[in-house]
Amino acid sequence: MKVLKIKTAVAALALATFAAPVAMAEDYPDRTIEVIHAYGPGGGTDRFVRAVAVPFEEIAGVSMVPIAIQGGGGMPAYANFLQRRVDGYTMKAISPDQIIAHVLGRQDMGEFTPLARVQYDQGMIIVPADSPFQTIQEFIEHARENPGDLTVGITGAAGFDDTAMGLWNIETGTEVTTVPFGSSEMVSNTLGGQVDAMHEEYGPARGLIDSGDMRPLVVFSDERLPVLPDVPTAQELGYDVTLGRWRAFAMPADADPAQVERMFELVSQAVASDAYQEVQEQAALQYRSVLLGPDEFQEFIDAEIATYTEVLTALGLVE
Numbered sequence: 001m002k003v004l005k006i007k008t009a010v011a012a013l014a015l016a017t018f019a020a021p022v023a024m025a026e027d028y029p030d031r032t033i034e035v036i037h038a039y040g041p042g043g044g045t046d047r048f049v050r051a052v053a054v055p056f057e058e059i060a061g062v063s064m065v066p067i068a069i070q071g072g073g074g075m076p077a078y079a080n081f082l083q084r085r086v087d088g089y090t091m092k093a094i095s096p097d098q099i100i101a102h103v104l105g106r107q108d109m110g111e112f113t114p115l116a117r118v119q120y121d122q123g124m125i126i127v128p129a130d131s132p133f134q135t136i137q138e139f140i141e142h143a144r145e146n147p148g149d150l151t152v153g154i155t156g157a158a159g160f161d162d163t164a165m166g167l168w169n170i171e172t173g174t175e176v177t178t179v180p181f182g183s184s185e186m187v188s189n190t191l192g193g194q195v196d197a198m199h200e201e202y203g204p205a206r207g208l209i210d211s212g213d214m215r216p217l218v219v220f221s222d223e224r225l226p227v228l229p230d231v232p233t234a235q236e237l238g239y240d241v242t243l244g245r246w247r248a249f250a251m252p253a254d255a256d257p258a259q260v261e262r263m264f265e266l267v268s269q270a271v272a273s274d275a276y277q278e279v280q281e282q283a284a285l286q287y288r289s290v291l292l293g294p295d296e297f298q299e300f301i302d303a304e305i306a307t308y309t310e311v312l313t314a315l316g317l318v319e
Contacts, residue, residue, distance in 0.1 A: 143174035
């Protein structure tokens with residue numbers, strides 16, 4: 001009889017152990033989800049989280065709020081995320097900046113469980129309207145004949161823009177010089193002719209293109225943008241440059257798989273909502289922003305790490 005009681009207790013414990021994640025998934029989430037990021041309130045990443053948060057609250061019945069922890073090259077936000085309790089209620093907004101920090105040994109992508117890549121923009125080389133370069137071929141030929149002569153404005157040093165232009169140099173066999181600015185200074189210096197061109201995504205540059213103040217010469221994407229049918233992609237010219245700025249959600253590395261599955265389900269519904277899709281189109285982010293789930297997103301991250309490692313090594317930033 002005693003043995004039977006022990007076996008019954010063990011069976012009950014086992015049942016409770018296996019049943020717990022299911023019960024947790026059914027009840028989860030039941031309070032506010034906080035999304036930590038390293039950028040300013042009102043910036044692109046903050047707006048991204050808020051755009052998903054509006055339909056998320058209607059679907060999940062709980063709030064999603066961005067938590068901006070700025071400065072220190074993103075390290076304070078990263079440290080805060082790692083210090084949080086792993087209970088499914090803290091996420092991290094991640095982007096190519098985390099890939100770069102990983103390659104440079106400052107952060108570890110292994111600390112994240114990829115949840116969902118939501119936005120995926122495409123970069124371009126853009127020149128002022130009065131630029132002597134009418135085509136990207138003319139731009140490349142001048143760069144090859146005059147190494148280091150052409151200057152391209154970028155936002156921030158040793159970041160995403162620098163990596164994209166570094167890959168462009170590698171693929172085209174050219175040597176254009178990048179000049180880091182703040183975002184508004186980059187535009188004014190390009191329009192003023194202090195630099196020959198700038199690297200920017202289509203969404204932020206759309207107004208300058210529509211007004212005729214600037215002209216895009218090439219798009220870093222797999223396919224031409226339907227709104228810019230005459231602008232070639234780097235890939236169709238034979239240069240494998242498709243790096244784009246993306247925005248995504250991640251959970252802690254040891255997050256409960258049942259919570260990861262449930263959270264992706266909720267985020268997927270939020271992203272598919274009319275409210276989010278309207279915001280995405282207003283920002284011109286709809287052209288290749290295909291939602292990636294945890295497994296596909298992990299494969300994407302692995303490929304990004306390989307690419308960024310190659311480029312940052314070539315730039316002399318990684319030994």
